[in-house]
Amino acid sequence: MDKKELKTMRSSFQKLDERRIEILHDPRIHSLMEKVSKIRKDSIDNMEELLEISKIKFQDNGIEFTYAETAEDARNIIYQLVKGYSIIAKSKSNTVGEIGLSQFLKEKDIDIVETDLGDRIVQLNYKDQRPAHPIGPALHLNIDKIAEIIHDTLGVEVEAEPRAIMELIKQDVLKELELCSVGITGANSVAAEDGSLIIVHNEGNISLLSMMDTHIIVVGIDKLVPTIEDAISVVKLETAYATGTYLPSYMNIISGPSKTADIEKRLLKDMYGAKKVIVVMIDNGRSKALKECLWCIGCGSCIVACPVYNAVGNEFGFRGYLGGRGTAISKFLESDESSYNNGLFMCTLCGLCTLECPVSTPTSDIIEKLRFSVQKSGFYPKIHTQISENIKKEGSPFKKE
Template identity: 35%
Template sequence: MNDIQLLSMKKAFEEVKRRQRQNLPKIGDLDNRLKRLKDVRERSVGNKKLMDAAIKSLKENGFNVFFAEDSSKAIEIIKKEIGKERLVVKSKSNITKEINLVKELEADGIEVVETDIGDRLIQLLNENPSHPTGPAVHLSLNQISSILDKKYGVRLNGPKEIIKFLLKDVKESIQKSKIGISGANAITAEGSILVLHNEGNIFEVANRPEKWIIVAGIDKFYPNIEEAINSAKIQTFYATGNIVPSFIEIISGVSKTADIEKKLIKGIHNPKECTVILIDNKRKYLIENGYKELFHCIGCGNCVINCPAYRVFGEEFKGGRFALYSAFYEGKSNLKLCLSCKRCKKNCPLEIDIPKMISNAREGSEIYNFLLSHAKWITRAVYLEFLSLYYQIMEG
């Protein structure tokens, strides 16, 4: 992520915070909802009885359910589920990024087309995501237009033309594909899958004629649909500033009918088959060794939006909970750059103590880390502030 992209990202984050301030009065019961969610996450994460009940219900509802202890096993199962198909479409999913799904499938000759506009954009431009729900917020309109022009020889003016260009190949791929892959925002003990989206692409991904593959971590369980929806509303507000997303899908099995003599017949409409792949990938180990709170996270990314270190260091320190994820799963995020300012905890809807976990995970004395991080941060922050002023003067 270069300096211009960091400035673009900062601008986008300020817009989200503006919408949060604007819409906060519309949620009169936010404190009660947060208390409910915090209690539910505490009781649900690492709860084997809840997970077993959910798996049983999923199977009874017609889902195929597989368990993967790590990313390599998850990839193996997904490849087996895809079978001989060479094209799949997928929606936005942080856990598929965690297991490096797209690259693993492409290495095996399977074309994967992202259907979310932001994810498709960074896929085509070979960029890395900058936010869990807004992966392309670090790219300005001018940057996107310029890169697409250089790479594809197309001159696109404005967001509508860019989206039209991106949608063309996405829709063509959707029509050709027989298999869709998505993540899940929640899985309930009743055997229901809950997925949030704004673009409507989940409709297309989930309704491929042959199979819908849902990939989720073992931290996604909730006791019931009501608590999962509460989580969905809170995630939406803190991720985007909006009160509710455009769509909240609740899927409780394959299509079925009992219109003739009340005899249950499954597989009436697409998809013919639904598969859920539950992934551990160090979760159980981390939950049992001092990092359970990390998996209370609902993935809203508000910690990232409010992280001053991420704003100046970019991918070197990914911000909030995602800095820990990057360190644990990729070995990339430099935890020494954490400022210990506790803004991630303050702005987390669940008050997850990320600073404490970062302190426990990083090496060296806290005084040394504090001085090092602040010295580097001040240097970068001042430089970026002057750069921002320079561009403002140049623009007018």
């Protein structure tokens, strides 16, 4: 990010903080925090069991279930499902970003149209398509820059005014959706015992994607919780911390493909919605990760408070998983080298992220543990070796001239 983008991002974060301040002091939210913290910790402790339960329940509900051990497995599974299409639609999904699906399909001559407003703006910004926030990917781009991106990419002049930009991108996306029969989304939480997936959104785009002939849902095994009631509690807390509102505009509960029994109570499939719902459940290192690293509910509150992220932006983090937690999880999703390159040693260990986290993820403690293990693999700032040698030889970290 350049200085202008960082300034815009910090201004956006300030507006978010102002919007959240009242709701985060509500006793109901405090009670919800305690409830969700227990749900998430218990779910991660029982993740393997929940995975097996969900597999059976999905199939009972008519949802096709596939399991991907690695990111490569997930990409190949999805490619086999969409290889006959030239264009598919997608909603915001950090899990899809994690596996590098968009670039992979582009190399296979399959276009992806982003339907979330912020993601579409970032997608059109060919110079740098990294997001600034998991819920607000374009928060670092000011209104003039967005208008410039639209002009450069779509060849259209648009007034540097929010509604004018929204309307133009909406019409552009809707035109692209006329060509799509496949929608790919993530899921915010997964109810294993019910075989249901909960997806929250404010724009209505996921409702459009879930109505396409084929709805593919890509989700990590860490999103599993026991019941729908648990899943709704999780997404309510995520919404409060991510947007400063009690509820999103939409909560889609996906429990199977479209069907009806309105004629003599005979079950008929393929009414208005999806003919096929396919879940791609991804491990990709999660089963080997530190349990605390998987408590995250994806609200992005940690990076709003993080002094390092506010100083350097999305250089600190891994793809859509931003800040210290993203850096930490990248060790398990990719490698020690990835964690090092994504800012493992940038963190000041101040702990503000944990204070601001609704489930008290101990990110700074996790990073401290990972630094110890990663440096054993040879990944650490080499200046540390020089400083150590200086202390041994000179009694000071500074080298004498």
